[in-house]
Amino acid sequence: MNKTDLLDFLNAKVIQYNNPKFIESDPIQIPHQFSKKEDIEISGFLTATIAWGNRKSIINNAKRLMGFLDGAPFDFVINHSEIDLEKLAPFVHRTFNGDDCIQFIKSLKHIYKNHGGLESVFSKHVEAKSLQVSISKFKSIFFEIDHLQRTQKHISDPVKNSAAKRINMFLRWMVRNDNAGVDFGIWKSLSPSQLSCPLDVHSGNVARKLGLLQRKQNDAKALLELDTALRELDADDPVKYDFALFGLGVFEGF
Template sequence: MLSSEELKNFLNEKADQYNHSDFIENDPVQIPHRFSLQQDIEIAGFLSATISWGNRKSIIKSAEKMLDIMGNSPYDFVMNHSGKELTSIQDKSIHRTFNGEDFAYFIRQFNRIYTNHGSLEDLFKLEKPEINFYHAIERFREQFLETEKHRSHKHVSSPYKNSSAKRIIMFLRWMIRKDQRGVDFGIWNIDQKYLSIPLDVHTGNMSRKLGLISRTQNDWKTVEELDRAIRKFDDKDPAKYDFALFGLGVTKELL
């Protein structure tokens, strides 16, 4: 078993290895990287993150389908679509259980949000003394989904229901982390020290293998357990270890 210092050095080395522009090519983060306008990046990023489960190639293909429908101008489509265009979306197949009805619902919600806000960042601001996005994600859900029940609500996870909220946490990493490596955008003025690691099969299994977490479920309590472990290694940029854990999990380097 590695000592704490050895584990820190190992994870720093692996984070450095995988946090590289080459990472973009095979990852859903490539979708928002096709844009330069902040609102385009946010919309393309949020939609891509929302459908990020399953095979990465199929996620990218499904995200490209959404871009095509939006004429490859997400923000313009969100703000200027016609009712007819939205109706035509509803019967389309998008990605697994995220269907055309969900996509059209998200477009409507984006329109309402951007009519009142310049950026999605406004909906994720933390309040003192919060140390992670547990409450901020829930506040975002309330504003984005509103109170009326809709089938699409299941696609925006709730930490209050003990979900790991992997896809939203990943989206937040994309928008917030600033490190000049070219993968994450760092376009929001929220401190990256509050970020957590998106907990999926790869990062969860690798965290257990390395003794970072003991809980067996990939839920919010485990997100916070992992927070406590990795913030001892770097409390200013804990989410960089996502690259190490995910990269190790995908390559199966430690098996």
């Protein structure tokens, strides 16, 4: 497949999958339950954090977590008491347990009280063409308060060669305005051109079959390679092709 044919093929798949029907079976449905900016970004961040494994399980556990937060994530983060935090103790999704959940709520309060919120932290450390260093800086700030050492593993660090799939997915949700009602585009201080593709098993395998990626490991080096290829297809909105790669891998078994 030459570059023109590949571009036409991928653009058609973007149109096929980047539409409201995508929301029905995707974890992005959780932040779509909210209308307030802070509720969208906090629910989105927490949902993306547990977005690995079975998709139905991810969605069900994210809904359960929103229930623990009284259906008002921002209010809970800002105004919770120690007693409020205790009811999070039973929460578990794979290796993310109640202790991790409590730590995340404390760190989010720190982010909003002392650093101006999630968008502010990510936008302060951004580089011209990438948010990967910004993700690493975010992790440092997130865990600058007293915290459980074990909880650090739930935020990936691109500087340590992680593809940071889940946090790149969260950033896509917040930054990219697709005019299709899927991604939110509520973070105006960042540009879709700076986003990186959420690289996982499905998108990685499809990218390799299409000749967009050669590296076998799904790590930061592979992400840079894939980002470079996708930016050649669309420099302004490279991660729109996440819909194509994901859809081809998950829904079509490409």
